[in-house]
Amino acid sequence: MIKGRLGGTRALVVLDDVSKDEQLRALCGNRTWIGPGSVVIITTRDVRVLNVLKVDHVLETEVLNKRESLELFSWHAFRKKRPRKDFIELSTNVVAYCGGLPLALEVLGSYLYERTTQEWRSVLSKLEMIPNDQVQEKLRISFDGLRDHMEKAIFLDICCFFIGKNRAYVKEILDGCGLHAEIGITVLLERSLIKVEKNNKLGMHDLLRDMGREIVRESSPKEPENQSRLWFQEDVLDVLKEHTGTKAIEGLALMLEKSSKVCFSTKAFEKMKKLRLLQLNGVQLDGDYEYLPKYLRWVYWQGFPLKYTPDNFYQENIVAIDFRHSNLKLVWKEPQVLERLKILTLSHSRYLTNTPDFSKLPNLEKLILKDCPSLSELHPSIGDLSNLLLINLKDCVTLSNLPRTFYKLKSLKTLIISGCTKIDKLEEDIEQMECMTTLIAKDTGVKQVPFSIVRLKNIGYISLCEYEGLSSHVFPSLIRSWMSPTFNPLSSIDPFGGMSSSLVSMNMHSNNLVDLPSMLSSLSKLRSVWVQCHSEFQLTQDFRRILDGISDVNVTELETSKISKHSLRSFLIGMGSCNQVFNTLSSSISQELTVSVSSDFSLPGDNYPCWLTYTGEGNSVLFEVPQVNNYCPKGMVLCVVYSSTPENIADEYLSGIWIVNYTNFFIQLYKRDTVMSLNDEEWQGIVSSLAPHDKVEIFVTFQHRLTVKKTTLYLIYGESIDGKMEPSFRSMLPDKMLFDPDLTKANLTEPMKLVTMLSNLDQKETRKNSWFWCNCFAPKK
Known part of the structure; x- marks a missing residue:
């Protein structure tokens, strides 16, 4: 129906x-x-x-602003647009508590309708401890809909301990608890139960937080020691003072003021056999650390009071240790075997002088020692950490140069040594750190950049020796600084030997344009250059000078008499995914040039929207980037028609392709080897830089003198989002195109069958259906 x-x-x-x-x-x-x-x-x-x-559009609803929240609340609490004068302050407090959530505003507004100010204050006071039952009942719909106990456990852990913590950090800890946090956190995000905020930190609406905590509290409201998680300060203090902890407790947090000197016996934890999450601040423990449970996965102890971690505080299952602002002088007197430890944070430990022996921490991934002013050296065993991804040594002002074993860290991705003023040298061995993507070394004592840094294939961001930014921007500046103190690129590059040949891509500004030809010949492995100019006038003037120095092309008109001696030939350059079009064009153009008896010939034209054709005299094509809806650019084919002799072959003499954008004042150069082996990333670089309606000119440059008649550009577009085509029929066409679904059933193999089918289609059916295309390439037929 x-x-x-x-x-x-x-x-x-x-x-x-x-x-x-x-x-x-x-x-x-x-x-x-x-x-x-x-x-x-x-x-x-x-x-x-x-x-x-695969819906067409997704819209995430936003919370109400303060004005909208107050208006919605007032309609339910007072049955009018604005609150009564004597309730303005109370209404504002309730609205602030609801945080723009329409559900809460409606439920609480209705609940407070026609109640006295004393009752309002009582409700607000109660809500600070226990959420309104109707709000909780409705907010629990999403929680109760979670598929398994792991997803629910992850949500409750975040509610009680991890709001404001980094998502990757939380994932490592919860994975260590066996909760499969990657998929679990994803599900919570999809259900809008949590959110990822700035700097990848986990957050959630205050009402959802309170709802989760109330779920924990209601399991044993009068005996908190039987709850799975303890975070409410009074409950935690009572359990630790009275030694009433039980094996039901999986997580405990007590965050007191830093100046607090509250002390408990370690025996208070003896019965908490399943405690896996422990968060303390401003707390001291006396007694034998053997009483702390061996099930711990996360210990966050801000202001750890001891100078050494006790030997009997052995945590074989620990995943993350965070002892920031500690009194530690040494982490352990004797090396500890902690095979599951992945994150070690000792930031702001002002007495720490040495790092631990890392030989017993084989799976350590993150080492964070920010602002440890007494730290003077790193243990040489750090080079054995084959899984280490991050080291943060920011503002370790006493730390001297890194040990040579440090450069053996092949897995390291991020190194931060900013503010380490006594580090005055980075070794050439840095090239061994092949996975490094980020190097931040601002305000150090390093005066000279190691030459080998350009060999780091994965480096993405650098801050070093007053150079800062993406490596593609920084490397050209570094190279020019090595060439000469005056940043003159024409100074010899030879001092680098083979080093400069590692540079693959270069971004530069137009003030170095005049020296570009020398740089291109020196940097043998350079594949592409991107040059930003200040104006169209500057781009035109400087670029023409470069082109005259590089290109050796004769663009004069051909005479008919010459054609009998010098045959016309075509040279096709394909960029992107356009092999079928390339082959079809090659055959068609060859036939056209063969039958042509003069210089007057025609090349295949538009077959919109599969391709768009633009032609220019000589070795360039000027065009405006089209707006083609529902189709994506798949590639381009450049066809150069030139006068050829047996000694004059364009394929051998191609120098490169220049793409000049007169709208945005930039130039892209792709050298010959790049054009012949253009990868997907380079093709996407071309596509992303050309916006609809940009005025663009493409130049094909050659070495040795060629007489070029014309250059034609074919822009190739792929199928629309909903276009479908059977493989047998697709093979007939130059590229994927939107096609009427009924026609694909014919399994056509010859064009005449297509003509027959179209002639038999009912006219009404033809108008009703979408599009169909017939592509023929026989010249002059």
């Missing part, structure tokens, strides 16, 4: 609170039930439902 009613009309369909894609299939089929021009609006708590359905 639904299919029959909706299939033949334009309809607006609203499906509210969808939780499974099966519901949509039952109501809408596979989109074929809905007629053309219809709109379907779906609301859901799970964005994955929308992703599976």
